[in-house]
Amino acid sequence: MASVHIVGPAFSNFVRSVMLVCHEKGIEHSVGMEVEGRRVELHSPEFKALNPFDKIPVLIHGERRLYESVAICRYLEGAFDGPDLLPRDDWTRAQVDQWCAALATQADQAIVRRYLLELVFPKGPNGEVREDRVREAAPEVARILTILEHQLAGRDFLVGDGFTLADALAAPMLDYLEATPPAGSLMEAAPNARAYVERLRSRPSGKAVLVAPVFPR
Structure with missing residues (x-):
């Protein structure tokens, strides 16, 4: 089972940014518009429950839900082991x-x-x-x-x-x-x-x- 799920289509440049971070840090991940086995359409009430600003991607990590690509990337950097993608100084x-x-x-x-x-x-x-x-x-x-x-x-x-x-x-x-x-x-x-x-x-x-x-x- 993937460690995190990236809600969004794999062709999105921002989804791909999050995917790159996952690959660089060795984080198991899945990608797609499915959440808990059900497809969630962009602009739907179900998707807006994940991100009220109605934008992709959204990161699902256990019970946590996070939107905004830069925030997602920074979270993955800090929450998982692997190469540092943020300099220390x-x-x-x-x-x-x-x-x-x-x-x-x-x-x-x-x-x-x-x-x-x-x-x-x-x-x-x-x-x-x-x-x-x-x-x-x-x-x-x-x-x-x-x-x-x-x-x-x-x-x-x-x-x-x-x-x-x-x-x-x-x-x-x-x-x-x-x-x-x-x-x-x-x-x-x-x-x-x-x-x-x-x-x-x-x-x-x-x-x-x-x-x-x-x-x-």
Whole structure:
């Protein structure tokens, strides 16, 4: 039986962030929209009982229920044995927290919510991509990539010398960005970010989590 259950679809970038943390720390886990053997639909009263803000993922650990991806990742870091994914010194840990917050808000909004979702789940007439929305969103994606490109110069990871919670937040959204046409063209101007994604994909956790997604039809 899994130690924890992650409520949410495995294609979600935030669900994948939590999965990466589980793999990095060796935490047995399960993933899906089933809770105690019953399917729970997003936006349903049953799901809102788990998270009143009606967002995924939700972590179930025994009798405990926890939402918000960064809080979940920090809980898993502290509650389970395994490699440290938060540095021990105050300054470096604060930098990881800084990046987690920025990635979960500004970067996710720019890269995933406003850009990638329009390409993957288009809402135009007859299910077509709204090209005007894509063009409007692209400059902010490029700006975020420039920030990441600067941070990754001469680094293997976003903060410090090893994989941290910040990398778990960054990896899924950048992996999707690099792999989704025409979004991948934005990554061509960000060689540090592209090399970073390849490094994270090559880790055991990346090989397990950063796989081609199965999207609902």
